[in-house]
Each structure stands twice: as structure tokens, then as C-alpha cells.
Amino acid sequence: MNHLSLIITREYLTKVRNKSFIIMTFLSPLLIVGIFGLVAYLSNLNNDTVRNISVLDESGLFAEDFESTSHTKYKLLFNVPLEDAKAEAEKNEIYGLLYIPKSENLESLSEGITFYSQDSPSLSMMKDINNMLESKVNILKLKDAGIDSQLINDLRIKVAANQVTFKGEETSKMGSGLKLVFGGAAGYLLFMFIIIYGNMIMRSVIEEKTSRVIEVIISSVKPRVLLLGKIIGTTLAGITQFLIWVILSFALLTAISAIFGVDVAGGAPSQQVIQQGVDGGAEQIVQDVIREINNLPIANLVIMFVLFFVGGYLLYASLYAAVGAAVDSETDTQQFMMPILMPLMLAVYVGFFTVIDNPHGTVSQVFSYIPFTSPVVMLMRIPFGVPLWQQLISVAILFLTFFGTVWFAAKIYRVGILMYGKKPTYKELLKWLRY
Amino acid sequence: MEKLLEVNNVSKHYGDYKALNDVSITVEKGSIFGLLGPNGAGKTTLIRIINQITMPDSGKVILDGEPLQPHHIQQIGYLPEERGLYKTMKVGEQALYLAQLKGLSKQEAKARLKYWFDRLEIGDWWDKKIQELSKGMAQKIQFVVTVLHTPKLLIFDEPFSGFDPINANLIKDEILKLRDDGATVIFSTHRMESVEEMCDHIALIHKSNKILDGSLIDIKREYRSNTFEIGLVTPDHVATTAALKEKFEIFPASFKSINNELQYKVKLPDSSSSNDFVSFLTAQGQLTHFVEVVPSASDIFIETIQKN
Numbered sequence: 001m002n003h004l005s006l007i008i009t010r011e012y013l014t015k016v017r018n019k020s021f022i023i024m025t026f027l028s029p030l031l032i033v034g035i036f037g038l039v040a041y042l043s044n045l046n047n048d049t050v051r052n053i054s055v056l057d058e059s060g061l062f063a064e065d066f067e068s069t070s071h072t073k074y075k076l077l078f079n080v081p082l083e084d085a086k087a088e089a090e091k092n093e094i095y096g097l098l099y100i101p102k103s104e105n106l107e108s109l110s111e112g113i114t115f116y117s118q119d120s121p122s123l124s125m126m127k128d129i130n131n132m133l134e135s136k137v138n139i140l141k142l143k144d145a146g147i148d149s150q151l152i153n154d155l156r157i158k159v160a161a162n163q164v165t166f167k168g169e170e171t172s173k174m175g176s177g178l179k180l181v182f183g184g185a186a187g188y189l190l191f192m193f194i195i196i197y198g199n200m201i202m203r204s205v206i207e208e209k210t211s212r213v214i215e216v217i218i219s220s221v222k223p224r225v226l227l228l229g230k231i232i233g234t235t236l237a238g239i240t241q242f243l244i245w246v247i248l249s250f251a252l253l254t255a256i257s258a259i260f261g262v263d264v265a266g267g268a269p270s271q272q273v274i275q276q277g278v279d280g281g282a283e284q285i286v287q288d289v290i291r292e293i294n295n296l297p298i299a300n301l302v303i304m305f306v307l308f309f310v311g312g313y314l315l316y317a318s319l320y321a322a323v324g325a326a327v328d329s330e331t332d333t334q335q336f337m338m339p340i341l342m343p344l345m346l347a348v349y350v351g352f353f354t355v356i357d358n359p360h361g362t363v364s365q366v367f368s369y370i371p372f373t374s375p376v377v378m379l380m381r382i383p384f385g386v387p388l389w390q391q392l393i394s395v396a397i398l399f400l401t402f403f404g405t406v407w408f409a410a411k412i413y414r415v416g417i418l419m420y421g422k423k424p425t426y427k428e429l430l431k432w433l434r435y
Numbered sequence: 436m437e438k439l440l441e442v443n444n445v446s447k448h449y450g451d452y453k454a455l456n457d458v459s460i461t462v463e464k465g466s467i468f469g470l471l472g473p474n475g476a477g478k479t480t481l482i483r484i485i486n487q488i489t490m491p492d493s494g495k496v497i498l499d500g501e502p503l504q505p506h507h508i509q510q511i512g513y514l515p516e517e518r519g520l521y522k523t524m525k526v527g528e529q530a531l532y533l534a535q536l537k538g539l540s541k542q543e544a545k546a547r548l549k550y551w552f553d554r555l556e557i558g559d560w561w562d563k564k565i566q567e568l569s570k571g572m573a574q575k576i577q578f579v580v581t582v583l584h585t586p587k588l589l590i591f592d593e594p595f596s597g598f599d600p601i602n603a604n605l606i607k608d609e610i611l612k613l614r615d616d617g618a619t620v621i622f623s624t625h626r627m628e629s630v631e632e633m634c635d636h637i638a639l640i641h642k643s644n645k646i647l648d649g650s651l652i653d654i655k656r657e658y659r660s661n662t663f664e665i666g667l668v669t670p671d672h673v674a675t676t677a678a679l680k681e682k683f684e685i686f687p688a689s690f691k692s693i694n695n696e697l698q699y700k701v702k703l704p705d706s707s708s709s710n711d712f713v714s715f716l717t718a719q720g721q722l723t724h725f726v727e728v729v730p731s732a733s734d735i736f737i738e739t740i741q742k743n
Contacts, residue, residue, distance in 0.1 A: 006535055014524065212519030216580070219486045219513040220536040222505070418488070420517065431450050 003221045004229050011204065011233025016240060025241045026248070033252040051095040051125065056085045058102040059109055065136055072125065086116055096121055098129065106141050176384075178292050180356060183380035186305050187351045190312055190375055194344060197238035197313075198320035201231055202333065205324030205417070214417045223414040231317045297385065304382055304391055311398040312375025316340065318402075318409035325416030332423045347373035351380045359384035369394050371401035408433070436463040439619045440485070440588060445494030447480055454480040456643040457494070462588075462621060462636070467614055469634035469651075470623040471736060476640045478623050479516065482590055485621070486513050499587065509538040512586035516593045516623075518577055520565045527561035530580050537584040544583065551579045555605075570597045578606055582613060589613060590621045595629065607633065627733035637732070639739055647739050651732065658730040658738070661703045664688050666696040666724025667716055675719050682715070694723050 015021055055066055056077045066074035075094075077085055082099060089097040096117035103109035113133060115121060139149045208214040217226060323336040350367045358364060359381050368378040368386070374394045382391065415432040416424075424432070440462040447455040455477045462468045472478045483489040485496060487503060496503040498510065520529055527548070534544035552558040555575055565573055574597045582589060591610065595603040611633065614620055622634060630637065630651075637654065639647035647654065665688075669675040675697060679685050684702040692698070697720075703712055709727070716722050730738070 003536060006532065010532055014521070018523075207521075211522050212515075212517045213521055215488070215515040215517055216513070216520075216533065216577075217536070218488050219511070219515070220508055220533070418483075435449055 003225050004232075007221065007226060007229025008233040008236070011230055012236050015200070015204075015234060015237035021237070021241070025244050029245050029248040029252060033249060036253075051122075054085060054089050054094055054097045055100070056080060056082060056097065057100045059100050060102075061109075061140065062100060062133070062136060065132060072128075089116065090118070093118075100133075106137050106144070110137055178289070179383035180380075182301065183355070183383045184352065186301075186309075186379040187348065187376040190309055190379060191344060191348050193238065193242070193309075194313055194316045197234055198316050198340075200238070201234045201317050202320040202324035203330065204230055204234060205321050205413070206327065206330055206333075209325070209328060209417055209420070218417065223417065224410050227318070227321055227410060227413050231314065231321065235313070235317070297382070300388075300391075301382055304395070305379060307395050308375040308379050308398065311395065311402050315371065315375075315398070315402045315405055316344065318406045322409035322412040322416070325413040326419075326424055326429060327416075328420060328423070335423075343370075343372035344376075347376035351376050355380045355384075360386075365390075369397060371398045374398055411435075436466070438462065439464040439499055440621075441495075441497040442481070442485070443495045443497070445481070445484060445491045445496065447477075447484065447489065447491050453643050455484070455491070458640065458643075458645045459494075460638050460645065460648065462619055464619055465614065465617060466635040467610075467620040467622055467633050469630045469637035469732075470621055470640070471625075471630065471637055471732075472640035473740060477643045478640055479592065481640065482513070482515075482592060482621070482623065485588075485590065486511060509584060510587045512537075512581045512584065512589045514577065514581040514589075514591045514594055516596075520573060520577060520580075522566040523564055525561070526563050526565065526568070526576055529565065530576060530583070533580045534583050537586075539584050547583050548579070551583065555579065571599060571602055574598055575602070575606075578609070582609075582618075586618065588619050588621065590623075592623045593625070594622070595624070595626060627731065627736060630732045634732075639736065641740055641743055646743050647735070654735060655729055658735050659727065660730070661705055661707075661709075662700055662728040663703070663709065663712065664690065664698075664700050664724065664726045664728055665716060665722070666690070666692055666694065666698055667720050668694055668696045668723055669720030672697050678719060690724065692724065696723050698724070700728060 050070070051072045052075065053072060054075050054077055055062075057063060063076060066076065068074050080088075085097055085099075088094075096115055099112075099114045099116065101109060101112035103112060110133075115126065115129070142149045142152070208217065319340050323333055323340065326336060327333050347367065350363065350373060354361065354363045354367075355377060364377065364381060367373045368381055368390075375398065378386070378391065378394050411433050412429060415435050438461055440460075442458065442460045444457050444459055445455055446453070446457055458477070458481060460468070460470075460481075470478050470481070480489060484491050485503075487505065487508060498507050501507070524532075530548050531541060531544050534548070535541060539547070549558075552561070557572070557575060560568065560572065560576070565576070568576070578594070581591075589610075594606060594610070598606060607629065610620060610622075622630075624630060634651055636650050637647070638645055649657075667675065676685075676699075679699065679701060683704075686700040686702070688698045688700040690698060701712070703709070713722065713725065716725075
């Protein structure tokens with residue numbers, strides 16, 4: 001075996017066999033899914049409590065409209081004075097008392113409606129009650145004016161503008177959502193990957209320094225080969241962990257949703273599906289989603305994802321390794337982490353605020369060329385359609401910078417791994433480049 | 436003698452700091468070469484240049500007749516002063532890994548490790564993690580790993596630090612045995628008694644310059660000052676002391692003796708011979724002790740550094 005594969009194997013095996021790595025790998029999805037399950041379970045539990053509400057309808061107009069549900073039970077009171085009803089409700093610990101006064105006209109009646117309760121009532125429940133009363137009052141008002149409310153409903157026409165690109169491809173609002181999900185997921189995944197495994201590389205460099213094994217190693221291997229082997233080995237361990245996370249999370253989510261009957265797998269898009277489902281029917285939605293996915297530049301997305309992911313990750317990984325080489329212990333890294341984390345955070349903020357707002361605005365464009373932010377920002381822009389030449393320029397800038405940083409990191413690394421004691425200043429780091 | 440290593444006019448700067456200034460050394464095959472110098476003199480830089488960890492700014496290094504090349508790494512075994520092993524890795528796995536990095540095949544490395552582990556009686560450490568071992572135990576592993584690939588050139592930087600006297604002796608004997616088996620050793624240390632015992636040849640580096648170089652015996656010859664330690668039984672100590680003082684430079688001396696005698700170190704003028712001195716002494720009284728004072732490596736070290 002040559003040096004590089006020996007180093008990669010060692011790095012990979014020590015990472016994968018490490019106890020805390022194994023625990024993290026299997027515990028993280030359990031924790032995440034567990035918390036998710038707990039929330040789902042608790043909210044189920046919350047919904048299970050039945051609210052008893054007394055209704056004192058002196059007007060007699062709403063008698064037929066209160067339909068009890070599994071969560072809310074209405075009890076109609078008749079011919080009881082308000083004070084007695086209130087006292088009764090409080091004594092029996094009833095959730096609330098809805099009072100509708102008798103009145104000459106609907107306006108003053110509406111103003112007189114009152115909900116009495118022990119504490120502030122649930123917002124969602126009040127909204128339901130208000131909506132119900134409001135629509136009923138409106139129907140009555142129309143009736144007073146001699147208009148048939150059914151007729152109005154029948155005459156109403158819905159408008160949803162068809163969205164078509166100039167090339168004739170149909171788009172839809174759901175398409176934009178889908179693009180956001182794809183782009184956001186890609187960008188965020190890269191961000192997480194850089195943070196987690198960049199740190200791991202840094203720690204492994206520091207470990208070699210603190211255990212003083214480094215000089216033994218580099219008397220056999222070129223520092224550049226060691227650096228490369230470290231990055232590749234750690235990355236492979238990272239990919240292994242990520243894959244296990246994905247598989248485990250998926251399996252667990254499926255299991256949980258089966259047990260609790262909650263649609264957890266759907267997540268964010270499911271809400272859109274439900275909303276549109278009201279308008280267009282479920283089948284139409286599924287067709288729309290499939291069509292939108294087909295409309296996405298899948299091949300472009302995948303190729304660029306790989307390029308930006310590799311370029312962006314390696315760019316940052318080499319910087320992390322350089323930081324590890326420059327210091328003696330993890331506590332000293334803070335000062336050097338700032339310049340790494342700042343552009344990374346900036347990329348994510350620009351991605352999630354600016355790109356979502358306007359994928360092709362000036363800010364989005366500029367940040368998708370700057371190599372330290374382009375992997376995240378460009379990945380988020382691509383689903384919205386970025387001309388190929390722009391993508392290629394961005395990739396070219398990224399890889400040129402990547403070679404620059406690797407050169408820089410290798411220099412710092414080569415000198416830094418043999419420097420013990422004092423934490424270097426930025427000025428000294430620059431000096432190292434000339435050693 | 437055949438040369439194994441030649442370092443020719445090597446210089447190295449770190450920024451404005453000059454770590455090595457035009458240093459040349461020659462190491463003969465099968466010898467033990469002591470590389471001496473105060474802390475920060477540039478020894479480690481020179482050793483790192485020989486190991487191709489650092490590149491020299493100028494000058495050449497020739498190993499066994501060839502200019503230094505990457506593949507030479509496999510012919511050198513280096514035990515750095517700042518040394519250690521992966522703490523969480525198991526002994527056997529780690530030794531195999533390091534041996535393979537030095538170019539041994541896995542099977543070969545395993546066989547040789549078994550030989551060494553049996554020899555040093557550390558076979559049952561194979562599955563232990565380094566962090567479970569004491570410092571001395573870890574040092575033994577480190578020594579084995581350094582010599583396992585039977586390098587032509589062995590470089591030991593403070594090899595005895597971290598060892599108790601018994602183990603230090605054991606390692607010393609192993610180094611001598613490796614030399615006898617044909618290896619050439621460069622040996623950097625501050626322990627002058629080991630230099631005295633082991634080195635055939637020494638070079639002294641001070642403030643980035645080589646200030647002394649040669650075989651230990653030649654250097655000692657050069658540094659001897661025609662000084663003798665004497666014991667003399669005389670009836671009148673005061674008179675004899677006065678007589679000595681008149682002709683020579685004398686210094687107090689003290690050695691164990693069964694006689695009640697006069698004890699001095701006496702420096703003769705460069706021209707005078709020891710025979711004349713003995714005649715002079717026997718005329719004064721009965722000579723009971725007569726030894727030439729040979730400078731120790733430590734004396735030479737201190738004297739040379741102070742001169743510069």
C-alpha cells in the first residue's frame with residue numbers, strides 16, 4: 001500500500017471506531033426523531049383534552065350552528081340569567097361560557113358577544129368560534145338585505161393566474177417552494193458538513209501535535225500527503241456517518257409515523273399540498289409535484305451539487321487543517337476560527353434571506369461568485385435557473401481559490417506542525433509562508 | 436573509512452533568523468556520531484534537513500553517494516526529541532502502521548515486530564493502547580518503531596530521556612549492537628557521559644555554526660593541556676609546594692588515597708615533557724600518584740562554547 005492509502009485507512013478506521021463517533025452516529029437520529037416523536041405525541045395529547053363550553057344564546061339565532069367536535073363540546077343553555085350561567089360555569093370548572101345577547105340589530109348583537117373563561121382562552125379555538133359566528137352573522141345580514149347568500153357563492157369565480165416561462169414551461173407557486181426546498185437543503189447540507197467534519201479534521205491535526213507523533217510521521221511521509229490523507233479519510237468517515245443518519249432517520253420516521261399516524265415524513269411541503277388540495281384535488285397535486293420535479297434542471301443540479309460540494313468542502317477543510325496546525329490546543333483555535341466561520345455564516349444568511357427573496361438579484365449574484373460563499377449561495381440559486389456560463393465561472397473561481405488555499409494551508413501546516421509553545425499571531429502566520 | 440553521510444555547506448533561514456550557517460559534517464559508515472550543542476544551536480534543524488522534513492536554503496546532503504532523494508526516507512530511522520505516539524491507538528496496530536509508512540510490507544513488519552517485542556519482553560503489550568502504558572514503556576515502543584525497518588542511518592535525538600537507568604542501559608546496548616551490525620548512528624544529546632561512552636566522532640554546533648568537529652580521541656588530544664594529577668609523600672609539604680609553585684602552575688586536587696600525601700594538579704609548560712617532571716617529583720619525595728588529566732567531553736563542550 002502506498003502512503004496515501006495507508007493514511008486514509010488509518011484516519012478512517014480511527015474515526016469510525018472512535019466511541020464518541022459511534023455514539024453520535026447512532027444517537028443523533030434517535031435524539032432528533034425522539035424529540036420529533038415526543039412533540040408529536042405531546043401535541044396529540046394536548047388535542048385530546050376536551051374543552052367544555054357553555055353557550056348562552058339569548059338571541060336564539062345560532063342554536064343550530066354549534067356542532068360539538070372531539071375536542072370541543074358545546075352545551076346550549078336556555079332561559080338562564082347570565083350571572084347564574086357564569087357562576088355555574090365557574091363552579092363546574094367548565095372551560096368557558098359564550099354569551100350572545102339578544103339585540104335589535106345584528107351590529108349591536110355582534111358587539112355584545114362575550115366569551116367568559118377562567119384564563120385566556122386558546123387562540124385557535126377563539127379563531128374558530130369567531131369565524132363561525134362571523135360567517136353566520138354575515139349570512140343573516142345578507143338575508144336581511146334580501147340577498148340569497150347561496151346565489152352569491154354560486155356567482156363567485158376563482159382566479160389563479162397560470163405561470164408560464166417565456167420558453168413555455170409551466171411553473172407554479174408550488175414549484176418555487178420545491179426549488180427552495182431543493183436549493184436550501186443542498187446549501188444547508190454543505191454548511192453542516194463543513195462545520196462538523198472541518199472541525200473533526202482540525203481536531204485530528206491538533207491531536208497529532210499534542211501527542212507529538214507528528215515529527216515521527218513526517219519523517220516518513222510528506223506533510224502534503226499527510227494533510228491530503230487526513231482530509232480524505234475524515235471526509236469518508238463523514239460520508240459514512242451522514243449515510244447512516246439519513247437511513248436511520250428515514251427508518252425511524254417511518255416507524256414513528258406508523259405508530260402515531262402523523263404525517264411526519266411530508267414535513268413542509270405537506271402543508272402546501274393540503275392547501276392546494278382544497279382547490280384542485282389531491283391527484284392534481286401529485287401530478288403537479290412530479291411535473292415540477294421534472295421541470296427542475298436535475299442533471300445540472302446534481303453535477304453542480306457535486307462540484308460545489310467538493311470544491312466548497314475542500315476549500316474550508318484545508319483552512320480548518322491549517323488552523324489546527326497553527327495552534328497547540330483546541331482552546332487556542334477561537335481566534336482563527338472567526339475568519340472561517342464568518343463567510344460561512346454570511347453564505348447561509350444570504351442564501352436563506354436574499355436568495356429566497358430574489359434569486360437573481362445583485363446581492364445573490366455577487367455572493368454566488370465569491371468563492372467562500374458561492375458553494376452555498378449558488379447551490380441555492382441553481383434550482384431557480386442560473387445560466388450555465390455563470391455557473392461555470394463560479395466553479396472556476398471556486399477551484400482556483402481552492403488550489404490557492406490548499407497551497408496556503410499546506411505551507412502553514414508544514415511549518416505549524418513543528419511549532420510548539422506560543423500561539424502564533426497572524427503576522428507570524430504570514431511569515432511562515434516564506435519559510 | 437567509507438562515508439555514509441555528507442552534509443556540505445548547508446544553510447537555513449527562518450525569516451530573518453539564521454538557523455544554520457554553512458554547516459558541513461561527514462559521518463563515517465558504522466560509526467556513532469555525536470551531534471552536540473546548546474539548546475537552540477541548530478541541531479534539530481540540521482537533523483530535520485537530513486530527514487527531508489525541512490529543505491535547506493543552500494548546500495547539499497549526500498547519503499551513501501547519492502544526493503538526498505525522497506526514497507532515502509526509508510533508509511533513515513529517526514527518533515525525534517519531540518516524540519510521541521497516537522494515544523488511543525493500540526500498540527501493535529500503531530507499530531504496524533508506522534512500519535508500513537517506512538516501506539515494510541505488513542507481513543514483514545509483523546515478523547520483525549514479533550522479534551523485537553520478544554527481545555525486549557514486551558509481547559503482551561500488543562493490544563494495549565498507548566495511553567495505558569507508562570512513559571518509559573511508550574518510549575520502548577517508539578525505539579522499536581524507529582529501528583524496525585533496519586535503516587542504514589539512525590538518528591537519535593535525546594534517546595534516553597524518559598528512561599530509567601536500567602532501560603537507558605538496555606537501549607544503549609541495543610544502539611551499540613545496531614552499530615556493530617552495520618548501522619551508522621547520529622546521536623544528539625546533552626548527556627555528556629553517554630557521548631564519552633558511545634561516540635567515535637563529535638561535532639559541536641553553536642549559534643548556527645559548527646565550531647568543533649573531529650574524532651573524540653583527536654579532539655581530546657588537542658584539548659589536553661599537559662596537566663597531571665600527582666600524589667607526593669614528602670617530609671615538608673610547605674617547602675615542596677613552594678618548589679612546585681616556583682616552576683609550574685598548580686591547582687588543588689583531591690582524590691582518595693591511603694597515603695597522607697600532597698595532592699595537586701600541575702600544568703606543565705607546553706614544551707616540557709612528563710619524564711622531566713617525574714624526575715623532578717621523585718627528587719622531592721616518594722611519588723604515589725601520577726595521572727594525565729584528560730579533558731572530558733563535558734569540559735571540551737563548556738570550554739569551546741565559552742571561547743566562542
